[in-house]
Amino acid sequence: MDVADLKMFEAVVRLGTMKRAAEELNTVQSNVTARIKALEDDLGIPLFQRHARGASATQAGQRMLPFAGRIIKLMADARAAAMDDGEPNGPLQIGSLETTTALRLAPLLSRFTAAYPEVQLTVTTGTTARLVTEVLEYKLDGAFVVGPVNHPDLHRRMVFKEELVLVTPISIGTPKELKLNGRLKTIVFRAGCSYRQRLENFLACMGIANAKPLELGSLDAIIACVEAGVGVSLLPRGVVASAVKVGRVSAHTLPAEQADAETIFIRRKDAYSSNAMRAFLELYQPAQKEEGLVMSAWTIA
Structure with missing residues (x-):
């Protein structure tokens, strides 16, 4: 087992096929297949389940993956430390x-x-x-x-503090009016976004538990959808300040315990x-x- 084997192992786990791993590592698929087989023979246990769509890590492979990542990173850090002289590079x-x-x-x-x-x-x-x-x-x-x-x-x-605000269409005068909307949507980033979780908690405290999320991938898209009346969002005040200034959306101040981030x-x-x-x-x-x-x-x- 060496670092090259571990790099191939990590690439196959991440990409799901020997072919894609070979392309990323700038080698041929047969080389990746042979090195993975040699690694499995060395350990005496299969690391992948081969199937028509590619290869999936076995439980043994999943247990090994974090250690492979740590070793690869450690070797990269060692090389970086040895060469880390003079100006940052x-x-x-x-x-x-x-x-x-x-x-x-x-x-x-x-x-x-x-x-x-x-x-x-x-x-x-x-x-x-x-x-x-x-x-x-x-x-x-x-x-x-x-x-x-x-x-x-x-x-x-901690590097800085933000004030979060409830962002709504300009037709919404106060957050209490949201309770009158039986089909409220939240305009949010994908799951795992802390602002999204805070918005869900804020609405739950208001007694709104049935809001449907619409996931978008950019700030501009979120603000545009709020402006169009599709739903509401929760964002830092500074992010929406220009949109609020020109009357595209409204920003509602929240209690400190919900606004401070x-x-x-x-x-x-x-x-x-x-x-x-x-x-x-x-x-x-x-x-x-x-x-x-x-x-x-x-x-x-």
Whole structure:
């Protein structure tokens, strides 16, 4: 068993077929098939169930997958640490909520890419649940998510606070009017979005438990659907401020316990903090101070 075998194993589990794994790894399918068979022979147990659609991990394969990911990441960190001299360089994979990307990250990303052109920065958007999982699985170096997030393997730092507002069509004068709508829809991101869960809890407290979710993939689409009267949403005030100003939608203030949301930056405790990551965190801190936001001190291992 070596790192190359584990990379092939992880790719087959993730992609579901030997062919797709071979394409991603820039090799031939017969090589992947042979290496996976050799790995199974070495362990003395099948790692995949072969079928017409491809290959699915057995229970043994599923148990092995997290260890394969950790070993692959550890080897990548070792290589990065050995070569991590001088100016920040190399890949840096950051995750973020779409709302955070739209509202907060653009100035930072502009400053960072200008200051450190040798860093290959990638920003992936997703829900809090998905981003937490991808940080834990070493797929992301860090991510901006909505707290609280409590996991023993994660560093957590609050970076700023948001005020969430109920976003409705302008025809809705107060949130109480929603109880009169027998076919209320919530316009939300997919399952795992913390704002979606808060909206469902808010409506439940109002006695509205039958609202049907409409899942969309972008902020612009959500705001447009609310404007068209399709349903309601829950978003940071800053995200909808321009739409409210021109009268496209209404934003309703919520009680503090429902409106206050903390955005935190998470990363694994055992992951190597490269010069690129250090530069990213150090550049971000003064940017937030300029906005007068409360910051916790970064801990950089």
